[in-house]
Amino acid sequence: MASSSSASRALPDAHGRFGRYGGRYVPETLIPALDEITAAYAKTKKDKAFQKRFHVLLRTFVGRPTPLTWADRLSKKYARRIWLKREDLNHTGAHKINNAIGQALLAQKLGKQRIIAETGAGQHGVATATACALLGLKCRVYMGTEDMRRQQPNVFRMRLLGTEVVGVDSGTRTLKDAVNEALRDWVTNVESTHYILGSALGPHPYPVMVRDFQSVIGKEARAQILKAEGRLPDVLVACVGGGSNSIGLFHPFMKDTKVRFIGAEAGGRGAELGEHAARFSGGSFGVFQGMASYVLQDGDGQVVGTHSVSAGLDYASIGPEHAWLRDTKRAEYLRVSDAQALAGLHLLAETEGIIPALESAHAIGALPQVVERTRKNALLIINVSGRGDKDVAEVARLEGVAL
Numbered sequence: 001m002a003s004s005s006s007a008s009r010a011l012p013d014a015h016g017r018f019g020r021y022g023g024r025y026v027p028e029t030l031i032p033a034l035d036e037i038t039a040a041y042a043k044t045k046k047d048k049a050f051q052k053r054f055h056v057l058l059r060t061f062v063g064r065p066t067p068l069t070w071a072d073r074l075s076k077k078y079a080r081r082i083w084l085k086r087e088d089l090n091h092t093g094a095h096k097i098n099n100a101i102g103q104a105l106l107a108q109k110l111g112k113q114r115i116i117a118e119t120g121a122g123q124h125g126v127a128t129a130t131a132c133a134l135l136g137l138k139c140r141v142y143m144g145t146e147d148m149r150r151q152q153p154n155v156f157r158m159r160l161l162g163t164e165v166v167g168v169d170s171g172t173r174t175l176k177d178a179v180n181e182a183l184r185d186w187v188t189n190v191e192s193t194h195y196i197l198g199s200a201l202g203p204h205p206y207p208v209m210v211r212d213f214q215s216v217i218g219k220e221a222r223a224q225i226l227k228a229e230g231r232l233p234d235v236l237v238a239c240v241g242g243g244s245n246s247i248g249l250f251h252p253f254m255k256d257t258k259v260r261f262i263g264a265e266a267g268g269r270g271a272e273l274g275e276h277a278a279r280f281s282g283g284s285f286g287v288f289q290g291m292a293s294y295v296l297q298d299g300d301g302q303v304v305g306t307h308s309v310s311a312g313l314d315y316a317s318i319g320p321e322h323a324w325l326r327d328t329k330r331a332e333y334l335r336v337s338d339a340q341a342l343a344g345l346h347l348l349a350e351t352e353g354i355i356p357a358l359e360s361a362h363a364i365g366a367l368p369q370v371v372e373r374t375r376k377n378a379l380l381i382i383n384v385s386g387r388g389d390k391d392v393a394e395v396a397r398l399e400g401v402a403l
């Protein structure tokens with residue numbers, strides 16, 4: 001095998017495979033649509049008008065480029081040089097809008113006027129509803145009824161944006177059930193409908209397409225750190241749910257083999273299956289929701305329930321490129337518990353004046369482990385994937401504070 005870095009540059013192969021991960025495990029009826037998306041997406045890469053439109057919207061609507069903020073007090077605390085990539089400052093409060101706008105523009109190219117999406121906590125649903133309102137596309141979002149109950153404000157936000165939110169009452173009534181329902185809709189309405197998937201996972205070409213739309217994070221960070229420090233960082237740190245904010249940060253540094261990638265997975269409240277969403281600690285090879293990857297499953301191959309304090313990291317599988325990066329040791333993945341993430345949230349709030357999303361708080365909560373693995377004064381970039389406004393009520397509840 002070639003060195004991991006040169007190999008992963010050429011990946012995925014024509015079948016969307018990163019080694020044994022990725023691919024397309026979907027009903028036959030979806031293959032023509034996936035082929036159509038693959039071809040149209042490949043064209044957009046060379047389409048100057050498309051690229052211009054995408055970047056103008058990122059700049060004038062999303063508010064990019066997001067800053068790279070020097071974290072002075074955090075740096076002193078850990079004796080590392082720490083910079084924060086501020087995806088929390090994007091319109092709608094997280095990185096997900098980058099991908100939602102990219103895919104909504106692609107849907108227009110494909111002549112599809114109807115959009116569907118899945119959402120867990122509602123962040124991807126809100127980002128997609130926002131992009132659809134902006135571009136005048138009809139939008140329906142599937143959401144588990146348990147998630148709807150927990151995330152009332154996001155349900156209302158989507159409705160304000162003109163999106164139809166459809167509750168899913170099957171299974172555990174959470175994200176994986178919403179994905180199943182969205183796939184079912186897509187099979188039925190594939191002629192008229194584009195499915196905007198929210199992370200770097202699912203059947204090919206989604207993992208590549210979402211990665212590329214999110215790579216704006218890493219491209220900006222690379223230019224910004226070179227300007228600020230005159231050199232590349234030693235380590236990049238990001239939380240990993242499906243894997244889109246992390247791969248978006250990592251990917252533009254793939255050829256820089258001295259830059260280490262560290263992903264923070266949800267360690268939840270314990271090491272037993274069902275108590276966390278750390279796919280690389282408790283998971284094994286499997287096929288789930290359109291792709292092959294690491295999956296949290298029992299001995300019979302049944303996907304198990306997961307737990308995380310942050311809804312955005314609470315998923316039983318992980319994007320295929322991360323599985324490949326992990327196996328080839330190009331990236332390392334740490335588990336960060338609910339308690340460590342909450343400590344990370346408090347720490348960033350108190351030392352830097354930034355309340356991160358609970359997802360992003362896992363990247364901050366990984367710092368004690370990152371410090372063990374790096375030399376003094378190592379140069380770090382931590383991705384703050386989203387802001388914590390959405391989580392304030394939940395944090396208060398967890399800490400027994402009545403609001």
Ligand SMILES: *Cc1c(COP(=O)(O)O)cnc(C)c1O
Pocket residue numbers: 094095096123124198199200239240241242243244245246312313357359360385386387
């Ligand atoms: C959804 C979400 C995540 C997790 O998704 P990835 O695809 O792994 O990036 C992380 N942070 C925030 C703020 C999110 O909303």
